[in-house]
Amino acid sequence: MNAIDTHTDLAIAMRGVTKIFGDDPETALALLQSGRSKSDVQAETGHVVGLDNVSLDVAKGQIFVVMGLSGSGKSTLIRHVNRLIEPTAGEIVVNGSDVLKMSLDQLRLYRRTQVAMVFQKFGLLPHRSVIDNVAYGLEVRGVGKAERLKEAAKWIEIVGLSGYEQSRPRQLSGGQQQRVGLARALTLDTEIILMDEAFSALDPLIRSGMQDQLIELQKSLGKTILFITHDFDEALKIGHRIAVLRDGAVQQIGKPEDIVLRPANEHIEEFVRDVNKARAIHVRSIMEVGEHEPCAQSVPRDARCEDVLPLFAEHQWVGVVDENGRQIGRITAKQVIKALARHTPGVG
Amino acid sequence: MFPELIDTRPLRRAIDDGLNWVVRNWSDEFEAAAYPLLMLLKAIEDLLIATPWWLIMAVLVGIAWLATRSWKLPAMVLVSLLFLGVMDLWEDAMTTMALMIAATITAIVVSIPVGVWMSRSLHVRKVVTPVLDLMQTLPSFVYLIPTVMIFGPGKIPALIATIVYAAPPLVRLTDLGLRSVDPAVMEASRAFGTNPRQRLFGVQIPLALPTILAGINQTTMMALAMVVIASMIGAGGLGYQVLQGIGRLEVSRGLFAGLGIVVLAIIFDRITQSFGRQLQGRIGLAEVR
Numbered sequence: 254m255n256a257i258d259t260h261t262d263l264a265i266a267m268r269g270v271t272k273i274f275g276d277d278p279e280t281a282l283a284l285l286q287s288g289r290s291k292s293d294v295q296a297e298t299g300h301v302v303g304l305d306n307v308s309l310d311v312a313k314g315q316i317f318v319v320m321g322l323s324g325s326g327k328s329t330l331i332r333h334v335n336r337l338i339e340p341t342a343g344e345i346v347v348n349g350s351d352v353l354k355m356s357l358d359q360l361r362l363y364r365r366t367q368v369a370m371v372f373q374k375f376g377l378l379p380h381r382s383v384i385d386n387v388a389y390g391l392e393v394r395g396v397g398k399a400e401r402l403k404e405a406a407k408w409i410e411i412v413g414l415s416g417y418e419q420s421r422p423r424q425l426s427g428g429q430q431q432r433v434g435l436a437r438a439l440t441l442d443t444e445i446i447l448m449d450e451a452f453s454a455l456d457p458l459i460r461s462g463m464q465d466q467l468i469e470l471q472k473s474l475g476k477t478i479l480f481i482t483h484d485f486d487e488a489l490k491i492g493h494r495i496a497v498l499r500d501g502a503v504q505q506i507g508k509p510e511d512i513v514l515r516p517a518n519e520h521i522e523e524f525v526r527d528v529n530k531a532r533a534i535h536v537r538s539i540m541e542v543g544e545h546e547p548c549a550q551s552v553p554r555d556a557r558c559e560d561v562l563p564l565f566a567e568h569q570w571v572g573v574v575d576e577n578g579r580q581i582g583r584i585t586a587k588q589v590i591k592a593l594a595r596h597t598p599g600v601g
Numbered sequence: 602m603f604p605e606l607i608d609t610r611p612l613r614r615a616i617d618d619g620l621n622w623v624v625r626n627w628s629d630e631f632e633a634a635a636y637p638l639l640m641l642l643k644a645i646e647d648l649l650i651a652t653p654w655w656l657i658m659a660v661l662v663g664i665a666w667l668a669t670r671s672w673k674l675p676a677m678v679l680v681s682l683l684f685l686g687v688m689d690l691w692e693d694a695m696t697t698m699a700l701m702i703a704a705t706i707t708a709i710v711v712s713i714p715v716g717v718w719m720s721r722s723l724h725v726r727k728v729v730t731p732v733l734d735l736m737q738t739l740p741s742f743v744y745l746i747p748t749v750m751i752f753g754p755g756k757i758p759a760l761i762a763t764i765v766y767a768a769p770p771l772v773r774l775t776d777l778g779l780r781s782v783d784p785a786v787m788e789a790s791r792a793f794g795t796n797p798r799q800r801l802f803g804v805q806i807p808l809a810l811p812t813i814l815a816g817i818n819q820t821t822m823m824a825l826a827m828v829v830i831a832s833m834i835g836a837g838g839l840g841y842q843v844l845q846g847i848g849r850l851e852v853s854r855g856l857f858a859g860l861g862i863v864v865l866a867i868i869f870d871r872i873t874q875s876f877g878r879q880l881q882g883r884i885g886l887a888e889v890r
Contacts, residue, residue, distance in 0.1 A: 335792055364794030376789025380807045380884040390793045441793075 263346075264445055264477040265311040265334055270343030272329055272501075275300030278341045291500060303329040304340070305502040311494075313444070316471055316478045318492035320485060320524075326501035327481045328373075331449050334479060335368045336360055348444065365394045369438035373450035375430045377422040383433050384409060384418040390441040401440075408436040412466070428459035435463075439470070448480045452487065464491050485524045489513070489533040497521050510534045514592065530593050531559035539592045540573050540582035548572030548583055558589050565589075624750050635757045638707065642760055646699035654691055658682045661868065668875035677871070681864040690861040696838035697828050698865060703760060704824040708768040709817065716775025716813075717801065726776065733769040741766060741830055749834050759836035763827045770819035778812025779805050811881040818873040825866045839865070 273281045273294075281300035285291070291302040304326050311317040321327040332338040333345055336352055345352040348367060355363055369390065377386050384405050385392075391401035409418060412432040422430055431451060438446050448467075452460045468491055471478055482488050488495050489509045497504040497512065497520075505517035513533040516522040537554050550564050551572030564571050565586040573582045623631075649657065661682060665675040685694045719726045741762055748758040782805050790804045806813075832840030839858045846855025 337788060337792060361794040361796060364792060366794075368792075370789070370792040372785060372789055372792075374785040376785045376792075378786060378790075378804060393793050393795050393799060447792075 262313050263310050264313045264315070264348060265317075265479060266309075266344075266346045267333070268308050268344040268346075270304055270307045270330075270333055270340045270345060272303040272326075272333070272338060273300050273341045274303055282341050302501050303338075304333070305500070307343070307498075307501070307503055309496050309503060309506060311477060311479060313477050314475045315493045316468075316480055316491050318480045318482060318488040318495045319498055320482055320488040320492075320495055321498035322483055324500075325498045327483075327498050328449055329501075330498065331370075331447050331479060331481050334445075334447055335364050335370060365390070365441075367443050368445045368447055369441040369443045370447040370449065371431070371434045371438045371451040373453055375422070375427075375434045375454075377430060377433055377437075379422055382419050382421060383414065383425070386422060386433055387436045387440050389437060394441075405436070405440050408440045409433075411439070411470075412436045426459075428455050428463065431455060431463065435467075439474075443476075445477045445479070448478060450481050450483065453483065460487070467491060485528050486532070489528065497524070510538045514538070529559070531562060531589075532557055534558045534592055536561055536571075536573055536584050536589075537582065539588055540584040541588070542582045544580055545570075545572075545583050547580055551580065554581060558593065561589065562586075620747055620750065628751050628753075631751050632753075632757070635752065635761065638703070638760055639757050641706065642699060642703040642756055645702050646696055649695040649699050650692060654686060657695075661872075665868075665872055665875075668872050668879060674871055674875060678868050681868050684864055685861055688857050688861065690839060690842070690858060693837070693839045693842055693858065694861055694865060696836075697825070697840065697862065700756075700760065700763060700828065700831060700836055700838060701821060701824040701865070701869070704763040704767050704827075705817065705820050707760075707764050708771050708820045708824075711764075712768045712771035712816070712820075713775050713813065716772045716816075717779060719772065719776040720779035720805075729772070733772055736765050737769045741827070745830070745834060754835040756836060758834050759831035762834070763824050763831055763836075766827050767820045767823040770823065771813070771816035774812050774816030774819065775809070778809030778816075781812070782808045808884060811877050811884065814873060814877040814880060818870060818877065821869045821873060822866060825862060825869070828862060 271282065271285070273285070275281060275298065277298070278300060281294050281298045281302070284294050284298065285302060285305065289297075291305060294300060294302060307326075307330060309317075309319075319327045319330055329338055333340055334347065334352070336345075336355075340353070347363075350363075352360075352363065378389065381389070384402060387409055388401040388405035391404060396404075406418065409415060412435055414429060414432050414436065417425065417429065422433060425433065431454070434451070438448075452463050455463060464487060467478070470476075480488075480491060492509055494506065495509055495512055496506045497517075499520055505512055505521055507515075510533060512521060513525050513528065513530055516525050534557060535554075536552060536556050536558060539558075548568065548570045550568045551574045552561050552564070554573055554575050556573070561571050561584065570583045570585055572580045573584060575581050658679065662675045662678050665678045666672075668674065685691055715729065719729050744765060745758065745762050748761050752758045752761075786804060786808070787800065790800050795803065828836065828838060828840035829843050830840070832838060832844055839861045842858030843855050843862075846852065846858060
């Protein structure tokens, strides 16, 4: 376990974080560290291993997705970042300060000013109006009434809930309630936002809209977002980097296409099998790099395979251009098909 | 016959002597300590009796209207109060109401903090729960007699007995209400950096208020259930009329006074329940979950 360099531009760094649930976690921890498996530890001590030696780095301004099935420990993981759950062992550094060394008062200040959170079950206060819910974080922070209501109204408008300021949460649909949850987190204007299965309780269509909105917001605000989901498609769509969690241990960390193209083990391959790879893979990661001769049709460098597929009906080659319109590579239908087919079982 | 393992007589004598010693040496101090309670009861009683009957009717009917915003409950309250007046029970009813209100106020002041404390600590709950069981199940005469010995017959022991009997449900329901606040909401509040006080007053108590109000409703009902027993040791009021009815074998007197107690119970039960429902609707717990 390496000590964390606090001078890097990492927003969140976790090293060897382990969480054991039970009355006597130390004994179970010793067993675990001596190399015993989790099922052994559980059978012997009756303690449940929630997280097993998790290390990950989240760079500033990134959407980092932690993906895992239910019971994989992902919700436990995210609660370590703002210390809603205390780890049994390990180190957590956020924006250069050690979260585990904070006193209770420091921790409260940290939660008020540096990390905001959005919850799967929304966690709105049912007895308060929408605007008072959105202003809640500022109220806790001690901001005056006029100022916090002004700020809350601004974010309510941005998430598209104008006109609902005086409604009660229960009068809103699930999607609207989660917009309130999102606005409540954004109003705090923290650098880091934690989102625990924030969109999992929503209908597919609304979920997709919320994902787009989140991507837009992140682009314009440059926030660091740690996003938890059990939905691989969602992870691929919004994640800059993805960590796959299983049984409390990190299986693979990488860019979306790394995971799709080079799954680290069978478990991840199972996810990849059902996923829409055309959406996950960026063309730049499979293109023929180089200037080549200019192509009649071209796509921007962050285009995905699904964006170029229709173009092959007319053209053999499609160019890939950077922000300035300079061609940086080209791609054919064959290359795309090869990339999409690579991990399909029964082929090759 | 169960074999006699120990001789219980010395133990019993020790308890009796101990009580006698307390009565001899400490009764003045006890009376002084209970004096604020007496003042509270006196003040409420004087106020209720000094207020003209029509004003009390107007106030109670108005409260009933505020609680329901419909005409049904106010009409019922009006008829009930007219019954008390017509049956010549008005003054006794005010005395009984004063006892009930004083007991309820005291119970609220004591029970809610105890309930809050219980909801936060498993140890406290383990200690307080059996005490509450004892308060509710111990026949009231058992603690009535020592209280009368210490304070002498009168309003103080009556009030104390009523409080002992009526406070436990409020403690229990405060504890229950605070503990059953949606954990997801509590966690969200914690994630925003609230301290325990902010969570208690900003989240827990507002969300537990319907349950706490149900506790207050129970307390008023149980206080009214004690009025006959309380009148045996000098509380007066409707309970005294019932007692006299029994003593003189005047069935009508006992019946009318008894109905008077029922009428009071109905008025306060319906009003507090309606407030509870209104509150639940406002918080939105009625539809959700």
